Structures are given as C-alpha cells and as structure tokens.
Amino acid sequence: MKQTILLDKAGIQRSLHRLALEIDERLQGCGGLALIGIHRRGVPLAKRIAGRLKEVEGALVPVGSLDINLYRDDFSTVGTAPELRGTHVPFDIEGRTIVLVDDVLFTGRTIRSALDALVDLGRPARVQLAVLVDRGHRELPIQADYTGLSVETHREDNVELHVKEIDGEESLILQKRT
C-alpha cells in the first residue's frame, strides 16, 4: 500500500472555500438554496460550506443530513446490515435548490441512492452535486456540478477523507495498491 496525501488541512480548507464561492456564483446568491450532506463525511463538509456562504454572502443556508443506508442497492455484497446514521432534514425541500454534498465521488451509486432518498422527502426544484474529490470509474450517468479536485485512480485504489470531527485530523489520502 503506497499512501499519498492529495490534500492537507490547508488544501481542504481552500477547496471548500472555492466550492462555496462557485456555488454562490452559479446560483447567483443563496436564495432558495439548501445543502444536504451525505453521511458520513459529507455532513461536516456541508456544514463548513454553509459556514463559508454565511461569511461571504451573509446568508443563512439550511443544512441537512441524509443517511442513504436504507436506499442502497448493494446489500448482498455488504455483509451485515450497515449501521444507520439517521436522516435529518429539518426544512421543507419543496421547490428548493438542493446541493448534495459528499466527500468522494466514485461509482455514483451512493448519489443514486441519495437521489432516491431525496425524492421520498419531497420535490425540490432542482438538485445539484458538490464533491470534494472525483476519482472517476463511474458506473452510472452521474456527474458533479462542483468538484474540489479530480484525481485519476485505479479501481482497487482507496481514496479516503479524514476530518477532525470524525477522525481527529484533516487530510485527503490516496492509497495505491502496489
């Protein structure tokens, strides 16, 4: 296993800052916007982006969290039932612009599940996707609207985000199989 740090703490901070600015620009302000982080690590990222938007625009963008474990399509390979984290969307998504936030975009299946989950919660006006890193190897026609970093990987490689809220430190790591 060869390990490379793709982004260190400062790099992550800068990427998130840029994502927030891009979202603000593309959506022309934060009217009707809500961020929903996908468990597990998409959630702290969504909160930080919302924090940036508040600094930049003075806007209070609502943040929710989505647990896609009840919508997965890969149970037979997963083993015992995955631990639930809980979905908490304390606002009406009807007619809103929802930006889903996740750490790593890979096959696209997590996002597909997230879209199913979102649709069960209501009917947003539109849904966009923001990810910290896109590592390729899509199995479904899914793309991110806002990407922090694109990186070429092999299928067997592992890309992992560590955040201080969960892992105690901050880094984006690529583990290559040797």
Added chain:
Amino acid sequence: MSFHHRHLLGIEGLSASDISLILDTAEKMREVSERPLKKVPALRGKLVINLFFEPSTRTRSSFEIAEKRLSADTMNFSTSTSSVKKGETFLDTVLTLERMRPDCYVMRHGSPGAFHIMFPHTTARLVNAGDGAHEHPTQALLDALTIRENKGGFDGLNVLIVGDIAHPRVVRSNIHLLRTMGANVTVCGPATLMPPHVERLGVEVVTNFEEALRDKDVVMMLRIQLERQRSGLFPSLLEYYKTYGLTRRRLALAREDAIVMHPGPMNRGVEIASDVADGPRSVILDQVENGVAIRMAVLYLLLSGGEDEAAD
C-alpha cells in the same frame, strides 16, 4: 457495529451492545414514520410471512406497518384463516409456506420454543413475536426504548414489574433485557401468579405493593387476563385492584419522576386507575409508537445484510 445474529428468538442471548444497536437503529427509523412518504426501499423484494398461531391485532399490525415501511412484501397466515384448523400440523404448515421462499417469518405461537421445529426446514430468518410464556423480544425492546428516552439509560435504574408474573411472555424478555443493561428489577404480584423459582432470574421478589414501589424509577404494570380470575387464581377483580392496582396514591410512593408503563391493552380499574393511565407520568402511548420503530429496526438488521455473514 453490526448485528451478528441470524434470528431474533429472544432477549436471552443478546449482549448489551446488541440491544443498544437495536435501540439506536430504531431511533433512526422513527424519522421514516414522520415523513409524508413513510417508506424506504431497504427491504424491497423481500418476503416476510407473519405466521400467527394466536390472534394478536396489535402486535401483528405493528409488524405489518414496519414491514411495509421498509417496502417488504408481506403475507399474513393466521390459524383462523388456514388449514391448521383442519388439523394440519405445525410442521406441515411450515413446509407448505416454505414453497413461497420467504426471507423471514414473524411468528407468534402458543407453545414455548415452537420455532425450534422450523430450524431444519428453512433458511429464512425468524423473528419471535411471542412464544407461549417464553419470550416476546420486540415488546421488551420497545419498552426499553421508551425507558431510554425518558430516563437516559439503564445503569442502576430501579424497575418494578407488577401483576401476573407467571403468564405473560413479555416478563421474561423484560427481565433479561433490563438485567443485561444493568438495571435492578423487582417483581411484585399475588403469590398465585408468581412463578416458582423466579428469583433465579436475578430479580427481587416483593409481595407487598406499597413496599415494592419505594425508590422505583419505572413502574411497569402488566395486564391481568380475566381468564386467570376465572380459573381461581385470585378471588375477584376488585380484590386485585385493592391490592395491586396502581392508583395515584400508590404512584406517589415511587420516585417523583417515575414513569408508568403498560404493554396494553389495559384493564382500567383493574391493574391501573384511569387517572394514572392518562396522567403526566404515563408513557403508555409512547410505547405503542416505539413498537413500529423497533420492529423496523429488527427487520432491517436481520434482513438487509448479505446472506453468509450472520452467525448463529
């Protein structure tokens, strides 16, 4: 953290972390019931057969709702509508149902351990919805969730279970669960309704109700079945109420913030006074609500994993 049991046959055999996992999962499931669209596809395409050899509207509907909220296909098989009345044996019933390739049986039966007959004949998961006087694990779990919500935890909690300790299956499940989670359990009731050797389950036995109530954080009232009075186990319902009925005056003997529970359905004026049942310390309706969440959690943990991973 994952659930490594193949079936949920009872609380005996579950560890404290197993129980916590079920309770935590149930809490997450509650949210599904609060949405406008109360469904998630987690168990889509799974067939759950509700095999009820004893009638039970409450438990069965609770399971049915739980199954449907997880998008499972359900089938109800109960003795009143089936060939068991025509004399088909339990074994034959199971063999016939197996042809439908169910993924799970939720079974209620009048005989303790009846599900053991099924083991060699099915690869489906089994959820015990009550087997004779033996266990009723989902009831004990929903009671536990209710207690946890109101009291924060179980360690050192003083729980009193009152009434017919001998017959209801939920008693054993409750005792195992509370003890595993570190609570102190006292049982209280008429001597004729107290099973011999019950203290071997690790509980304190007190016959005087007033004495038993002292220092209790949770008071669990059990339903007295009217057949017990008819079979001569105690002289009259009025006498029962006089000695073991939970009135406001008696409740005051417990801790100030004690909660009152009852698995339902209640016999008002027999085991519990109406003003207590409907009063501020009663969490009886919460228990019912938690039933669906617990059952969703159990079905999710048993059925949404892969095939070969679970032990047992």
Added chain:
Amino acid sequence: MKRLIKNGRVVDPSQGFDNTLDILIKDGRISNVDKKISSKGLEVFDATGLVVAPGFIDLHVHLREPGFEHKETIASGLDAALAGGFTGVCCMPNTEPVNDTASTTRYILDRAKASGTVAVYPIAAISKGSQGKELAPYAELREEGVRAVSDDGMPVTNAAFMRRVLEYAGSLGLLVIDHAEDPWLTGDGSMHEGSVSVRLGLKGIPAASEVIPILRDIELARLTGQRIHIAHVSTRGAVEAIRTAKEQGVQVSAEATPHHFSLTDEAVVSFDTRTKMSPPLRSQEDVDAVIEGLADGTLDCIASDHAPHAYEEKMVEFDQAPNGIIGLQTSVPLALDQLVRTKKVSLDRMVDAFSCAPARLLGLSDKGTLVPGADADLTIFSTRKQTCLREEDIRSLSRNSPYLGMKLRGAVAATVIGGTIHPAS
C-alpha cells in the same frame, strides 16, 4: 450342544463372585463355571477382556403392539433389545387394546415367540382398560404367564383402590408396579419445575408430584404387608423415602431409567422434544440422588422405559409432544459410561441392577444367575469399547433418542439366549 464362553471376567452378584472364569453351556443351560475348562471339541466364544454377566432383563419397555405398530412392533422391539444386550424384556400394557385379558397376553406371547429369541414377560394392566376403577382378572392373567401388573402412564390415584390391588395381586404373587404421579400437581406441565422451567416459560412439574404418591404407596405397602415396585424414580425426595422405607422393612422396590441418571433439565433448553419424558428430566441434585440410590441398592433396577414414537408425533411443539424416548440400545452403554466408568456405581451393583434384581422381582429363578442349571442367558460386554449410536444402527422402528451421535464408553459384545450366542454386529 455344548459351548464354552472362555476367559471372560465373570461377574455374578447372585453368587457373589467376580473372577476370570470359563462357562460351559450344555443344552441351553449353564453346565459348569470354573477356571480353565477344557475346550476340546467345543464351540468357543473368546471373552478375553470382556465382562460376562447373567442375562440382562429390562423391566420397563413399551413394545407398542398391538395397536401402535407405526411406532414399534414386537419384532422390531425385540431386535433392539437383542442388540442392546437384553435377554428378556417386560412389556407394558398401554397398548390398543390395553393388555387386561388373557387373550391379549397370549397374543403378545405368540408374537414374541414368532419373532425370535428375546424372552418377553408381559406386564398386564392393574385395572380394566387402565381406568383405575375395576380390578383386571389377575388370576387368569397369571395363568397365562403374567408376573407383574401396572397401569403405566395412568397413575392409580385412588388410595383405597390401590390398597385392594396390593392385597389381591400380592396374594397371587404378582408384582404391582406403580407409575407414581399426582396428575393434579403435574397439571399440564411438560418439564421439571425448577430454574430452567422458569427461564423457558414452560409449565413445570414439581418434584412433589412424584414424591407424594410414592409416600402413599409406601404406606399402603406397610399397611398390607405386600410388595410394591415404583417405576422410573427421578427425584431426590423419592430416593430418600424409599431408602427409609426399606430400612423400616417395608417391601418396596424401585427402578430408574438411564436418562434419569445421565441428563438434567438443562437439556430441555434446546426445546428438542427428545428431552421430553415422564417423569421429566430433573435437576442435577435429583440426578445425583438417583445415582446414589443405584449405588447403594435403594433403587434395585435399571429399566429403560423404552418408549418409541413416530417422527411426526415428536416433531411438534414441546408442550404438545408425547413423552418418551427409545432406550434399549443405549441403556447398557450409558450405565457403563455414566455409572461404572465414573466409579459412582460398582460393576457388580450395575450387573445386579440389570439382571439379578429384575429376575428376583419377577420370580424368575432360572434367570439372573449363573448357578449351574440356570438358563444359559448371558450378557457379554466391554467396559472399554466405545458405543456411538448412529441413526442407521437403530433397530427400533422409531428414532426418538437424544443420545444419537454421543460417544459412550462401554459396549455390548454379545447376547446369549438359551445357549445361542448373538454377537453384536
């Protein structure tokens, strides 16, 4: 026809010896028992390393025929008995019809003779139809060869009636065997009332349900001066009561089954119906008392209570299942493994419990002994060879045994009946 059983460890409690000896059999009887008998011109069975004992008799077997041939027939039951080392069995009368007449007894004896070799001593009913109301025709039954009466499975609950039974049957020399149980205390219990029953939520049968009727039987035996034999003793209270009564000179005898000295109520935790029997499996304390009772002779005999049931009959809910397990092929290995190997019961006492005591109780003077002139019925076994009963080894028509696959130290090597040697396969 002369045969020689050579060089075995011959244990005969009736004569008080335990020695390496040869046994000469002539024309179906014991001719001589001595050291180094010449084997010239004789058929020899080499019993080196084996124990040779008077033929074992199982006092309590359900052969199910007539009426329940789907569970067992006399032929299959005797086949199992032979494989289990038994030269004789007593069959209980709870057949269909109940064996309360000479003609049913004759039928059983005819079927037994037709099937072969193991001797059958039918036990007739105490009362007509085992209803506990009217005496069965004892004199007529005795003429047909009956030596004992019992309403096994149906306790005789009326003490006045039991008194009459003891007096009348006793005067005819018939042994009265009581299935001692109080049906009201038993209620619809399906296992021993104790710490396990409270965990499993199964209704329990208290020890008192057995002890109280035994105390009553002892008093009636004392009152009438007649003999009484208690079937399948399972509790400490019963063993103590019988011990005291014997010390006081009351003519009470008793038996215990191998399952009551080898399994406790903990076995029921599996809800496997092969752990359901009557009386039920009891606590460790009770099992210890039964073993002590066998060791000191308070419990005279070991009797299997071989109770075959068809597969579908046992494959039901625990509290609905019929009571009983088969036992003819596991009795001797269990006794050797659980009692003798552990040194809790001497080999001599074990042999007595299987042969001399039953023969004595039944009044069979030519059985249960190796005195020259006695019938050449022998049970030859190894205390070292392992028995592991597999389904394909079962000779009974039913398979309800909780001992399948269990490795037991002790095995039957051969059963000799009337001088004919049947080696274990």
